[in-house]
Amino acid sequence: MSDLETINASIAQANEHLRTLQAQKADAALLTEAKKKLGELKKHLAAASGAAGGPRADAGKKAATHRMALKTPKGTRDWSPAEMSLREHIFSTLTRVFKQHGGCTIDTPVFELREILAGKYGEDSKLIYDLQDQGGEICSLRYDLTVPFARFLAMNGSTYPSIKRYHIAKVYRRDQPAMTKGRMREFYQCDFDIAGQFDPMVPDAEVISVLCEALTALEIGEFTVKINHRKILDGIFEVCGVPTDKVRSISSAVDKLDKLPWADVKKEMTEEKGLAEEVADRIGEYVKLKGGVELIAKLRETPLSKNASAKAGMDDMELLFTYLKVFGVDQKMSLDMSLARGLDYYTGVIYEAVCEASAPPGFSPNPAVAGSGDPASNPPPPKPAKKAAPKPGEEEEIDESQIGVGSIAAGGRYDELVGMFAGAASGAGKKEKGIPCVGVSVGVERVFSILLAKMKEQEKAARSKETDVYVMSLGDGMLVERMSVVKKLWDAGIKTEFMYKAKPKPRAQFEYCDKEQIPYAVILGPDEWKEGLVRVKPQVGKDEAAGEGEKVELDKLAAWLKERM
C-alpha cells in the first residue's frame, strides 16, 4: 500500500470515527479532537499527493507492501446501532401509515436482468451499477423500486389486476456522493403505489393523503406539497407553440425554475434549445403561476381553456381538490405551474413535498425557491455540479454544507409503464394496455438527515438497544445466581442483560447500565440472596452511593418489574 493509500485509509477511518462520535452525541472535546485529527490527515494527503506526483505514481511498489484498505466502498457506509434505531423508527412510522391505508408489501431481487432497466432512466442510465458477466444472465443492480414494480405487475397482472403495495428497500446509483447530506450510492427508497383501473382521481387523492400523513407522522416540521398535472403542462406547451419534438427538453428546463431565475431558464430555452423568444415569453406567463385550486378557474379564462389536453388536466385537478378537501389535506397543496418532474413516465398529476428543513442554507422555505430534485433518491449536487469520474481512493471535495437535502417526497401518476413491459415482452415492441398506477416515494435518507440534526439540536441521544433490566452483583461475582435471575426475566419476556464475567467490578456494571440508559438495575448481594431477596434500583446513574433501592422477593421480581415498566 502506498503512503497515499495509507493516508486515505486513515482519513476514511477518521471520518468514520467522527461520524460515530457525532451519532453518539459524544463530548465536544472528543469531537474537536477527532476533527483536528481529520484536518491534519487531509494536510498530509495534500503534501503527499504533491510529492508522489499523483495517487497512482507508486502503484508499482504496491505488491511488495500491500495493506488491505479497511473501508466500505465509495458512497456506501456502515450504520451504527444508534443510527439504526433512528432508521427503524422512520421505517416503522412509514409502515404504520402504509398499512393504515390497506397497503401490502412485496419484495423483488436487488438485481434485475439488465434489459429490464435499459431505456428507463434517460441519461441517468450511466449511473446504473452492472454485475460482471460471470457466465449466465447479464444483470444490473436496481436503480429504483418503480421499474421492478412495473415489471412485477407486467408478469403477474392476472393475479394482481389491482394492488396497493409499499416497498422499503435499497437502490443503487453510481452518483457523486455527499454523505453527510444523505446523498449516497447505496440508499433506501420507500415507495407506496396504487395500481389498478379505478375512477378518476380517487386513488390519486389517497396517495397524496398518504404522503401528508407520512410526513406529519415523521415530525419533520412544516411542509408544502407542490402539485401540477402533466396534461396541463402539455396544454401550455401546445398553446404557446412549442414544437412537439422539443416538449420534453423544454419541460425539463421549466423544472429548473425552483433553483434558477426565469432569465436563466429562458436563456436555456432559447439559446441552448433553440426555442423562439416569443414562445418562451408566453410559457413564462403561465409557469410563474402558483396558488390554490382557484388558480384553475383563472386558467379557464385563458386560451388554455380551448386546449383539450389542458382541459382534461384542469377537470382532473378540480376533482382531485374536492377529494383532498374531504381528506383534510387540500390546504397543504400549492398548485405550481413550474413543477414538471424529471422522469419521462409520468402521465397525470405530479407532486413534490418540500419543507423548511430540506432547503439548502440561504434558501427560503417558500416552496417556490426551496431545494428540489428527486427526493426518492439523492439531494441534488451543488452548483456547479462536479461530475468528474471518481478515482479510487480519492477524497471528495464537495462542500456538503452548501447542499440542501432537497424535496422530501414526490410522485405522480404513470399509466403506461406497465404496458410498456407487456408490449416489449409480447415482441410487438409497442405499448400494450397495462395497469394504470399512481404513487409516492418518501426520501428516507433526507428524512434521516433532518431527524438526526433535530435530535442533536435537542441534545437527545438515541438508545442503541431496548434493554429494560441489568442484573448485577456487588461484592462476590455470583455468576450462576445472576444467570438464574436473568433466565427468569427472559422467560417473562423482559429484555435483560448481565455482564459476561465471573467476578465483574461494581463500577463496570453501573457504567454499562448508565451508558446504555437501562431503566432498572437488579442487584444481587450474598446476604439478601440467602433470604430470597434482590434489590431493584430504577434509573441507576454513575453515583453508586445514591439510594439502596427497593428489596423485592425473587419470586415476585418479574411481576414487580412488569407492573412498573
Add this chain to the structure above:
Amino acid sequence: MSDLETINASIAQANEHLRTLQAQKADAALLTEAKKKLGELKKHLAAASGAAGGPRADAGKKAATHRMALKTPKGTRDWSPAEMSLREHIFSTLTRVFKQHGGCTIDTPVFELREILAGKYGEDSKLIYDLQDQGGEICSLRYDLTVPFARFLAMNGSTYPSIKRYHIAKVYRRDQPAMTKGRMREFYQCDFDIAGQFDPMVPDAEVISVLCEALTALEIGEFTVKINHRKILDGIFEVCGVPTDKVRSISSAVDKLDKLPWADVKKEMTEEKGLAEEVADRIGEYVKLKGGVELIAKLRETPLSKNASAKAGMDDMELLFTYLKVFGVDQKMSLDMSLARGLDYYTGVIYEAVCEASAPPGFSPNPAVAGSGDPASNPPPPKPAKKAAPKPGEEEEIDESQIGVGSIAAGGRYDELVGMFAGAASGAGKKEKGIPCVGVSVGVERVFSILLAKMKEQEKAARSKETDVYVMSLGDGMLVERMSVVKKLWDAGIKTEFMYKAKPKPRAQFEYCDKEQIPYAVILGPDEWKEGLVRVKPQVGKDEAAGEGEKVELDKLAAWLKERM
C-alpha cells in the same frame, strides 16, 4: 427472441404462476391446470431444443424479433404479499428474541471491496458475485454477514470493544438454485453475534440460549442442537496421528458423517486424502461418539485426556453445560464428535440445530442422520451434486422433492477473524490481537419453507394486509360520504379501505372484503346516512343477505370499532 427463449420465458411465467397459486392455497383444480400447462411447456422445450440444435443456435435472428424476457434473474424471485407477511412474522419473532438479549443491530453495504471477501470462503469463493469494473473500486456482493461484521469490528474496535449485534439482510451466492426448498442465489441471513473479551463460555451459553429461544418462538417443531468443540476435534486428530497438513481436509471428511456411512468417509480419508488406514480407524472410534455431557467424563478416560488441546476443549464443554443448565437448554444438546462444521474460522465451540421438518424425505429425524450443511445459507444440493455452469435461459432439472432443507441454525466461536483484518490492514500480514466472537445464524429461508408447508397442511392462508375495516355503500355510490367516514377512521388509527369507484357494485365490495378477510364492513345507506347512522357487519361473507348488521351513530363509530377490535 428465439422460439426456445420464448418457451423458456413462458416456463418461467408458468412457474411463477404456479408458485403464486401454491402460496395462495388456490383450488386444487387451478393447481392441476397450472401444473399441466407447465408440463406441456417443458415437452415443447425438449422438442424445440432438439430441433434448434441447442439454445443458442439461432442467436443471429435475435435482433430482428427481440422480445424482452419478463422474469427475475436465475436463482432470485419476487415475494408476494402473502409470502411477505410470513417473512415479516419470522423476522419480527427473531428480532424480539434478539432484543430480549440486549441485541442491537448494524447495517453494512450490500457490496464490499473485493479484497475484504478474498480468501475467506475457501473453494466456495467461486460463488461470489462480482460487480463490473466501471472505473473505480473493485467490489463484490457480500457472501455472508460474518465477514462484513468482522470488517466493521476491525474498523471500529475502539468504539465497540464489545457488542451484541444482530443483522437480518440479504446475501448472494452464485450456487445451483433449488427454489422451492429455499436454496436461492439471493437469500436472507439472520445472524446474532456477541463480540468482546469475556470470561470463558458465558457469551457462548447465551448465544446457544438465543438459538433455542428463537427456534422455540418460531414454532418449527422439535429440534436438537448438535454440539462439539474445535479443540476437542484437533486433539482427536493429534492423538490419532493425523499429519498437521491434513487436519483441515480430514476434518471436512468427518463433517460428512451425517450424510454418509463411516465406510464411505473412511474411503475418502484413506484413498482420496492418503491417510493411513490405522489412523482412520482410530478416528472412527472417536467420531462415532454421541451423547450428553457425561460423554466428556468418558473421553477423559481415553488417551485424549493427555492432549492439551482436547483437555482445554473438554474443560470448556463441561463449563458450558453448567451454564446451559442454568439457562434450561442443556437437554436440547447432543454432543456429537462427528460435527466439524465447514468454515475454517471457527476456533472453539461449534453447533448446528436440526429438526424433523428440516430433514430430506426418507431421512430419520434422528440428529445423527438428519440433513445438514450450512443452514445460514442454502440447503445442500442433491447427490450427486449437479454443478455444471448455468446457461442463460436453461431450466433447472433438479428434483427438489429429494432435498431436505438441511440444518436450521448453526454457529460457533471464531476468535481470530477480526484480528486477521487488523493484521492485513496494518500491512504486517499476520494475525493481530482482535476481538473474540461467538455467534449463530438462523436459516430463515429454511424456516420459511417449513412454516409455509405447515400453513398449507393446516389449510391456513396468510393475510396479505392488515386492514380492519372496509367502508362500502349499497345502492347509490356515496363516494364523498364514504371518503369522509374513511378519513374519520384513519384519524382514529384504524386501518381502513374503500373502493376507488364512484358507484361500486355491492357484490364487488363484499367480495373484496371476503378475499382480504377484513373483519368489519361499515355500510352506508342513503336513509340511515340522513339520520347520522351507518351499519356495521362483522366478518362479512359472500352472503349479502346474512344479517343486517348493527346500526351505529357516525360520531361514535371509531370508538365503537376500537372497543371491539
